[in-house]
Amino acid sequence: MATEQKMTYETWPASPEKQTLEAKNKFLGFWFFLGGETVLFASLFATYLALKDKVPSSDMALAKDLFEIPLAFIMTMLLLTSSLTSVYAMYHMKNFNFKKMQLWLGITVLLGLGFLGLEIYEFNHYVHEFHHSFTSSAFGSAFYTLVGFHGAHVAFGLLWITTLMIRNSKRGLSLYNAPKFYVASLYWHFIDVVWVFIFTVVYLMGMVG
Amino acid sequence: MANQQPNSGNPRVDIEYRRKKSAEEMRHQVITFALMIFLTIVAFVAAGYEGFSGWFVVPFILILALVQVVFQLYYFMHMSHKGHEAPAMFLYSGAFVGFITIIAFLTVIWW
Numbered sequence: 294m295a296t297e298q299k300m301t302y303e304t305w306p307a308s309p310e311k312q313t314l315e316a317k318n319k320f321l322g323f324w325f326f327l328g329g330e331t332v333l334f335a336s337l338f339a340t341y342l343a344l345k346d347k348v349p350s351s352d353m354a355l356a357k358d359l360f361e362i363p364l365a366f367i368m369t370m371l372l373l374t375s376s377l378t379s380v381y382a383m384y385h386m387k388n389f390n391f392k393k394m395q396l397w398l399g400i401t402v403l404l405g406l407g408f409l410g411l412e413i414y415e416f417n418h419y420v421h422e423f424h425h426s427f428t429s430s431a432f433g434s435a436f437y438t439l440v441g442f443h444g445a446h447v448a449f450g451l452l453w454i455t456t457l458m459i460r461n462s463k464r465g466l467s468l469y470n471a472p473k474f475y476v477a478s479l480y481w482h483f484i485d486v487v488w489v490f491i492f493t494v495v496y497l498m499g500m501v502g
Numbered sequence: 503m504a505n506q507q508p509n510s511g512n513p514r515v516d517i518e519y520r521r522k523k524s525a526e527e528m529r530h531q532v533i534t535f536a537l538m539i540f541l542t543i544v545a546f547v548a549a550g551y552e553g554f555s556g557w558f559v560v561p562f563i564l565i566l567a568l569v570q571v572v573f574q575l576y577y578f579m580h581m582s583h584k585g586h587e588a589p590a591m592f593l594y595s596g597a598f599v600g601f602i603t604i605i606a607f608l609t610v611i612w613w
Contacts, residue, residue, distance in 0.1 A: 381528075482575075
């Protein structure tokens with residue numbers, strides 16, 4: 294099937310993300326990348342768990358002094374909801390509804406921006422109120438590397454989705470760009486998968502002690 | 503194609519069928535989302551409640567996290583669909599190596 298072919302609601306296939314060879318390769322390659330990302334994040338988690346609360350002097354803040362339930366909860370809700378809105382976007386993509394797909398991707402981006410804003414506030418708060426910085430302790434280095442790496446993924450995901458939305462805004466859906474949107478939404482879900490472990494292992498387990 | 507819907511020879515009927523199928527899938531995804539919100543709230547409440555000891559809370563919230571991630575992978579990322587054998591192998595291999603890494607760091611290095 295020609296990728297640039299003008300599609301209609303009637304000719305749009307059931308799995309538009311896997312119609313061409315390029316799309317199939319992209320799909321497979323992206324999941325391979327996600328497998329690698331799993332290893333990468335797992336090693337950051339392992340480092341964090343090994344270095345948690347390892348501070349050079351006893352008056353420095355530990356995990357249980359730093360983390361607060363309400364902020365972690367709001368951030369979790371924002372990211373979880375953005376995962377659902379990107380599912381909505383892919384639902385409309387499969388129904389060949391370009392406008393609604395763009396709308397839900399836009400909402401996803403806004404929720405992601407809200408998350409990122411809160412994370413910046415959080416880091417700033419720790420540095421200024423608790424003197425908990427990247428260089429203050431092994432605990433600080435491990436914490437900012439793990440959570441910051443996730444935050445960088447969120448920022449990259451936002452740039453990626455926004456770029457796709459702008460680049461294709463006048464093109465409409467085709468078999469050429471449908472896999473691009475699909476893969477970006479997989480990436481966004483993966484960011485949420487990692488966050489589920491971060492809020493459990495870093496924030497909740499940090500508060501429990 | 504493996505995941506193409508059955509063809510009745512009448513495109514209108516096929517589209518109706520597909521629309522119904524994807525509306526049904528969307529409903530499942532909304533239910534999944536509600537469950538995920540519920541699991542998240544349970545985890546936060548369990549961690550915030552003073553009466554539980556860490557020996558109960560930590561394994562409990564880890565299990566909740568695992569369940570939630572399975573929901574995310576199989577429903578939101580469509581791993582329950584056909585044609586996801588290779589993705590499952592990639593992801594589980596990654597998770598396996600990651601698990602070994604975490605176990606190694608937690609046991610060999612500090613104790």
